Amino acid sequence: MILEKMNQQCKVCGEPAAGFHFGAFTCEGCKSFFGRTYNNLSSISECKNNGECVINKKNRTACKACRLRKCLYVGMSKSGSRYGRRSNWFKIHCLLQEQQQQQQPSTLPQILQSQNHPLASQLSYLHCSQQQQPSHQNNNKTPSPLKSPLPSSPCMLTNPFLSVGRHLLNGSHMCMDKTAAGPNRVSSNSSSDSGASSADPEDSIVSNKDIYGSPVVDQPFNCKPMAKKLDPVRSISEPLNPYLVLPHVTISPASPRSPPTSLSVPISSSGIQEEPIDLSVKSQKRSRTASPIHNTTENVPKLTPLDLTLVRSNSLSG
């Protein structure tokens, strides 16, 4: 129970999460909503409340624009989606980031709040946020094995899920697909997750003040074209890979399991394909042989295979 063995909630509406979808823990509804909406952005109408709707379980359907905005805000992205299971590292990373952000209370970057355009800013903001990343990310203080995702790619500082990839989608409608948004999820948002802080804020859809301004800033949007060529490191294995960011060393893509200490293999650029999309967290089957978490010095040689699974003993719908 390092982190909390707690039931995950939908980051969008607060309902019990059905799983990790599109880069965030979400419920079925929000998952479907996002999946559908993304392919049909035109169906969304402007927010009537100046984009200040608070999304929760009750009113999540009240305003699509804000719901979608929050989806993006919490890190959901189709660009980063792909087949198959997400690596645990990926999820851990997402959670850690979230926690870290929570520890560092709001103080939302004003950048984010700069605009409240219903859709325009909301949807267009998916530009790569270059630097807004909270400083904590760069600090080595991070206790977790996961260090910063990757220095070389600003986008990755945020949710890696979003960082790369976009070609995966067949293009399509709006600028969304090509965005490399860095949703720096500043959570701690107004209690929308757990809510229940106040009387019953959930009834009201409009908050007193700005909720989540656009999670992303309107930055020069360099990431997209650049992404594929950022650097070999990233493309080699995976942006999330904590190892990759280790100073001086890099992990060989072919040696996923080797402990960090043994990393010294320079990344040969030989034949590495620069791919815009690489969310796969290849590599670390680590837990066994080379868990960053467990030092070799620890007793637990094996076991504790890093189980990220948690059974939600949740109610079965009544």
Add this chain to the structure above:
Amino acid sequence: MILEKMNQQCKVCGEPAAGFHFGAFTCEGCKSFFGRTYNNLSSISECKNNGECVINKKNRTACKACRLRKCLYVGMSKSGSRYGRRSNWFKIHCLLQEQQQQQQPSTLPQILQSQNHPLASQLSYLHCSQQQQPSHQNNNKTPSPLKSPLPSSPCMLTNPFLSVGRHLLNGSHMCMDKTAAGPNRVSSNSSSDSGASSADPEDSIVSNKDIYGSPVVDQPFNCKPMAKKLDPVRSISEPLNPYLVLPHVTISPASPRSPPTSLSVPISSSGIQEEPIDLSVKSQKRSRTASPIHNTTENVPKLTPLDLTLVRSNSLSG
């Protein structure tokens, strides 16, 4: 060690390889794909691009037929696979071959290319050997979705793992009816709905022509250590591509998935103090199918309209 750890890439899609699987360095995905597909060839549909898809990390899921073809092309085979480590000789050989291939650029032997049925005749040879498919497998197979297995693979020719290759080359006539092929160039973009506008060559799944021209010609190589285990005869016993020679049959419904999972915690600490992080959200979804009991124990909380579960899909096939 070094051999294995070298920066290997998946020979199929180019992604960092997870190891040496089924006779070639492949990623997890391609490994799983091949392992699965081989046992259920009927699940593969014909290539929409006349078998000219280029497989890479991005689009590898776009066309199964071509992906499988490339798997075979790079030398993957279940017949040669086995547990345990590969001898260094074997791997070295594979690497050497590869290097040699690279040295010999695209001067593809047109021997194979010259004809519309690259390997067709070679694989058709398999038609004679009836021993195929040890697995339970249904006999009904689709009419070779794979347009043609592949031009002779470099590996197939010399890779001890696939001694079959040589024999295949001696094959005689072709049994496939469609190898000669219809120029049915399906113009419809296979996977893109709205069409990608990227110029990135990798975005496109279709190449101009000549996808895998066999890069290499035969090169004798004796793999002594392996010889005892991989005599040609044995390998031959199992056709590389049973499919191609199989009669035209309808597709049978896919085999059922894995049995319902229990809701219990998968690992829980086995004497360990710390609890693993559990992010999964197993829950109600499966409870329904997994445990019908649910209905009895509870008093129809929400009322299930009908219970056509599992019935539905069956009706579809036909």
Add this chain to the structure above:
DNA sequence: TCAGGTCATCGTGACCTAA
């Protein structure tokens, strides 16, 4: 009628473990 939500199914791929 239709959008939102749930569920079933399948393919995929990360993770796990037997061999």
Add this chain to the structure above:
DNA sequence: TTAGGTCACGATGACCTGA
């Protein structure tokens, strides 16, 4: 070490429900 199983997740579509 790998082959194979497990299972989380994306895509899809049927179905249900409430507005």
